[in-house]
Amino acid sequence: MLRFLVRRLLQAIPTLLILSILVFAWLRSLPGGPAAALLGDKATPEKIANLNHVLGLDQPVVIQYFKFLGRALTGDFGASLISTQPVMSEIGTFLPATIELGISAMIVAVVIGIPAGYLSARYRGGAVDNVIIVLTLIGVAVPVFFLGYMMQDVLAGPLGLPSQGRQTAGLDATSITNFAILDGIMTSEWDAVWDAIKHLILPAFALATIPLAVITRITRASVLEVLNEDFIRTANSKGLTQPVVRRRHVLRNGLLPVVTTIGLQTGALLGGAVLTERVFNFRGLGFLLAEGIERRDYPRLQALLLFGALVYVLVNMLVDVSYGIIDPRVRVR
Amino acid sequence: MQQLRLTRTRRVALIGLAGALAVSLSACAESKRDEGAGGGSGGTMIFGAAGNPKLFDPIFNDEGETFRITRQIFDTLIQNKPGTADLEASLAEKWEPSNDGKTWTFSLKQGVKFSDGTPFDATAVCFNFNRWYNMKGAAAQSQMIYYADVFGGFAKNESDDYSDPVYKSCEAKDPATAVVNLNKAKGAFPAAFTLPSFAMQSPAALQQYKADEVTQSGDSFTYSEYANKHPVGTGPFKFDSWDQGKGEITLSKNDTSPTQTAKLDKLIFKVIPDENARKQALKAGDIQGYDYPAPADYGLLRNEGEQVLVRPPFNVLYLGINQSGPAGDKLKDPRVRKALAYGVNREQFVKSKLPEGAEVATEFVPKTISGYTDEVTKYPFDQQKAKQLLQEAGATNLTLKFYYPTEVTRPYMPNPADVFTSISEDLKAIGIKVEAVAKPWNGGYKDDVQKFGKQDLHLLGWTGDYNDAGNFVGTFFGRKKPEFGFDNPQLFQALAAADASPAGDAHAKAYQEVNKQIMDYLPAIPISYGPPAIVVGPKVKGLVASPLTDERFNTVTVN
Numbered sequence: 001m002l003r004f005l006v007r008r009l010l011q012a013i014p015t016l017l018i019l020s021i022l023v024f025a026w027l028r029s030l031p032g033g034p035a036a037a038l039l040g041d042k043a044t045p046e047k048i049a050n051l052n053h054v055l056g057l058d059q060p061v062v063i064q065y066f067k068f069l070g071r072a073l074t075g076d077f078g079a080s081l082i083s084t085q086p087v088m089s090e091i092g093t094f095l096p097a098t099i100e101l102g103i104s105a106m107i108v109a110v111v112i113g114i115p116a117g118y119l120s121a122r123y124r125g126g127a128v129d130n131v132i133i134v135l136t137l138i139g140v141a142v143p144v145f146f147l148g149y150m151m152q153d154v155l156a157g158p159l160g161l162p163s164q165g166r167q168t169a170g171l172d173a174t175s176i177t178n179f180a181i182l183d184g185i186m187t188s189e190w191d192a193v194w195d196a197i198k199h200l201i202l203p204a205f206a207l208a209t210i211p212l213a214v215i216t217r218i219t220r221a222s223v224l225e226v227l228n229e230d231f232i233r234t235a236n237s238k239g240l241t242q243p244v245v246r247r248r249h250v251l252r253n254g255l256l257p258v259v260t261t262i263g264l265q266t267g268a269l270l271g272g273a274v275l276t277e278r279v280f281n282f283r284g285l286g287f288l289l290a291e292g293i294e295r296r297d298y299p300r301l302q303a304l305l306l307f308g309a310l311v312y313v314l315v316n317m318l319v320d321v322s323y324g325i326i327d328p329r330v331r332v333r
Numbered sequence: 334m335q336q337l338r339l340t341r342t343r344r345v346a347l348i349g350l351a352g353a354l355a356v357s358l359s360a361c362a363e364s365k366r367d368e369g370a371g372g373g374s375g376g377t378m379i380f381g382a383a384g385n386p387k388l389f390d391p392i393f394n395d396e397g398e399t400f401r402i403t404r405q406i407f408d409t410l411i412q413n414k415p416g417t418a419d420l421e422a423s424l425a426e427k428w429e430p431s432n433d434g435k436t437w438t439f440s441l442k443q444g445v446k447f448s449d450g451t452p453f454d455a456t457a458v459c460f461n462f463n464r465w466y467n468m469k470g471a472a473a474q475s476q477m478i479y480y481a482d483v484f485g486g487f488a489k490n491e492s493d494d495y496s497d498p499v500y501k502s503c504e505a506k507d508p509a510t511a512v513v514n515l516n517k518a519k520g521a522f523p524a525a526f527t528l529p530s531f532a533m534q535s536p537a538a539l540q541q542y543k544a545d546e547v548t549q550s551g552d553s554f555t556y557s558e559y560a561n562k563h564p565v566g567t568g569p570f571k572f573d574s575w576d577q578g579k580g581e582i583t584l585s586k587n588d589t590s591p592t593q594t595a596k597l598d599k600l601i602f603k604v605i606p607d608e609n610a611r612k613q614a615l616k617a618g619d620i621q622g623y624d625y626p627a628p629a630d631y632g633l634l635r636n637e638g639e640q641v642l643v644r645p646p647f648n649v650l651y652l653g654i655n656q657s658g659p660a661g662d663k664l665k666d667p668r669v670r671k672a673l674a675y676g677v678n679r680e681q682f683v684k685s686k687l688p689e690g691a692e693v694a695t696e697f698v699p700k701t702i703s704g705y706t707d708e709v710t711k712y713p714f715d716q717q718k719a720k721q722l723l724q725e726a727g728a729t730n731l732t733l734k735f736y737y738p739t740e741v742t743r744p745y746m747p748n749p750a751d752v753f754t755s756i757s758e759d760l761k762a763i764g765i766k767v768e769a770v771a772k773p774w775n776g777g778y779k780d781d782v783q784k785f786g787k788q789d790l791h792l793l794g795w796t797g798d799y800n801d802a803g804n805f806v807g808t809f810f811g812r813k814k815p816e817f818g819f820d821n822p823q824l825f826q827a828l829a830a831a832d833a834s835p836a837g838d839a840h841a842k843a844y845q846e847v848n849k850q851i852m853d854y855l856p857a858i859p860i861s862y863g864p865p866a867i868v869v870g871p872k873v874k875g876l877v878a879s880p881l882t883d884e885r886f887n888t889v890t891v892n
Contacts, residue, residue, distance in 0.1 A: 030776065031775075031781075032776065032777070036775070036779065038553065041396075041796075042478060043779070044783070045814075046494055054492070078550045078552055079551060079553040079555045081553045082384075082387070083577065084388050084561075085555075085577065086555060087551075093578045097578070152613060156617075163613055164613060164614060164619075165579075165603075165605075165619070166579065169379045169601060169614075170379050170601050175576065175578065175579075178578050278607070279607075281606075283579065283580055294606075296775050298552050299550075299551045299552050299553055
């Protein structure tokens with residue numbers, strides 16, 4: 001197992017290196033550049049040239065890349081052009097929001113998706129099934145930002161839910177871990193907990209739509225497959241009651257592929273978070289990335305894109321490792 | 334599992350309990366918010382900012398979102414009278430230039446203290462001036478944009494881009510008198526003393542928190558603890574905190590400020606980058622005001638009871654003409670440039686495409702600026718004359734590459750595509766073929782236009798920093814630039830002379846003369862002066878919209 005892990009880790013290194021070259025080259029090829037972004041509206045070609053010299057941006061790109069790599073290996077990705085804060089500390093500050101949103105969205109997707117998929121399979125071909133299938137199709141097809149704006153305009157007012165931000169502006173809540181709900185619980189500031197939950201509801205549902213639809217479809221397909229298996233027929237013929245058959249045999253076996261899907265969708269949530277966080281002004285990594293792209297914050301983009309890649313690589317590794325545990329043949333191959 | 338199964342009654346009771354808990358929690362949240370919004374004597378105002386501040390040491394800053402905050406914390410020696418670009422006393426009660434414009438004597442307000450309790454006096458003034466002048470390190474100097482612009486250079490320049498320093502020395506004659514000596518007169522003064530970059534900061538705090546430490550960090554810079562956590566000034570508010578995660582900057586009333594006492598207890602700036610989101614937040618009552626509402630929303634916002642305060646224009650939109658562009662020498666002919674000016678229907682454009690308060694520009698400085706004159710050559714819309722001039726110049730078959738930006742709105746140009754369409758239709762009507770080139774503002778437009786001069790025509794503009802004509806025309810036409818592609822030593826010299834003329838009437842006259850010359854030579858065509866707006870909720874009283882976006886919140890109350 002250890003050798004398998006080490007091998008996977010070693011494979012991740014060239015992947016990240018190649019990605020770092022691609023990201024670096026792409027950002028350097030864009031017109032404008034950090035100096036122009038730093039100087040803003042009053043930038044003149046002379047001021048830009050001067051600043052490029054100060055920052056060493058007039059050196060050959062290869063030298064610039066190795067300098068960047070050298071610093072990156074020590075965890076130094078430089079400072080954001082927008083906030084002048086070190087990018088790594090920005091990631092530390094904004095990551096909890098994304099995790100909070102991602103977990104909430106996943107809870108929504110699982111709690112609604114699995115029962116919906118199961119119901120759909122159980123009443124296959126009926127009205128319930130048809131409604132669920134149509135809804136999942138819409139869920140996959142509607143763009144997150146459109147859904148987000150619609151929720152803000154149509155739902156926020158009538159439901160009394162905040163349409164943006166992580167907390168009510170000016171709310172005097174203690175910040176310890178930057179996880180708003182956790183901080184509220186730790187300090188017994190229950191109004192802050194409730195405030196954070198209210199702010200999470202709309203963005204979590206918006207972000208959940210795609211994984212929710214996918215989980216529903218996979219559950220449905222998987223349960224249908226299990227229902228046709230021999231062992232179900234055996235269970236039925238043994239005289240077990242229907243609830244017992246459904247719970248012990250159908251659901252338990254049908255959930256295996258669903259668990260894998262949940263893992264994969266968790267990775268995909270990161271991408272969805274960019275749009276959701278932007279629309280709901282929910283200050284997480286997605287928000288940070290969107291702002292970085294708009295205002296050409298090169299150091300921030302470099303760090304965030306590589307951080308995202310690292311997360312993907314790690315999630316994939318975890319999935320592979322879990323396969324290795326479930327099926328030892330994978331390790332041998 | 335069996336034991337955990339609940340009876341029906343228990344389940345109902347539990348649901349009821351959860352509901353009651355939710356309601357009481359919700360009530361708690363409400364009560365806390367009410368306290369925040371209206372509690373205490375002066376209450377709290379939350380203002381929606383369009384972007385993150387960078388840092389709070391104004392000398393290293395040049396952008397509006399940061400200045401909006403530092404303006405509340407710091408005072409300058411001279412300030413703009415609220416709602417205008419005129420000068421009035423601030424930390425200096427009086428200011429007097431010598432006849433040659435090389436010495437400025439400031440009589441300071443007495444008894445003023447910084448919010449850390451240290452006194453503001455002439456020694457503090459000199460400390461600030463000397464700090465700027467003696468700043469060391471290429472990193473620090475490169476970020477002092479306005480200082481380098483106004484004062485030319487440093488004690489020891491660390492870049493070839495800087496010139497001889499304008500600043501010479503500062504003497505604290507007595508606690509209430511500071512004398513600033515210059516190496517040469519500078520037209521930007523006294524107006525430039527109002528720039529938020531040149532605000533007075535506490536020498537004690539600057540030293541304690543090592544404010545001069547600016548270090549390169551990758552492709553950017555990091556600043557001292559002072560700039561991030563401990564800015565100290567004499568302004569009506571003092572800095573409390575900057576919560577990056579929440580995007581909130583909290584200021585509270587500065588009780589040591591005898592100059593401009595704030596009415597609010599707290600002033601919070603909440604960063605909401607999306608314009609639509611700011612509008613939603615105002616409607617929901619989460620914030621009590623925000624900046625840069627879209628002109629298309631003015632009417633809608635007013636109908637909903639919000640106050641849209643339109644600022645007097647302090648900017649100019651122009652149609653740039655590049656005399657060394659792809660069309661070759663054609664645009665060097667003054668008759669062709671004049672034909673373009675007569676051919677553009679600016680009245681119609683301003684009336685149909687710009688928000689209320691916008692005006693047709695007749696020269697490159699707005700009316701509020703000293704140096705503006707009505708006696709410039711004007712080019713009223715006249716298609717016949719335009720066609721005739723083109724014929725005389727032998728340029729009836731002209732094709733021009735017309736650049737315009739995308740992905741951007743600017744106070745002087747709410748919708749670039751609209752401006753482009755309107756002007757190019759006019760040009761087509763006088764027989765000029767237009768080849769449109771649209772580029773993203775940061776994605777090549779500024780580079781192509783300002784650095785490489787790839788265009789014949791382009792759209793750009795400028796928002797003024799302080800009340801001086803040189804800040805407009807000097808910036809545009811003070812030297813040879815790829816943007817305009819002309820070399821007119823006589824004009825460059827006239828601009829330099831106007832800049833060096835001592836403050837007062839002579840200075841204004843010098844710029845009036847230059848403005849006449851410019852409008853005769855016509856290196857570009859001024860199109861319009863645009864009025865940006867700021868919006869506040871119906872309960873906000875006392876906010877005065879400023880042409881320089883110099884809104885101060887000390888006069889504000891929230892009912």
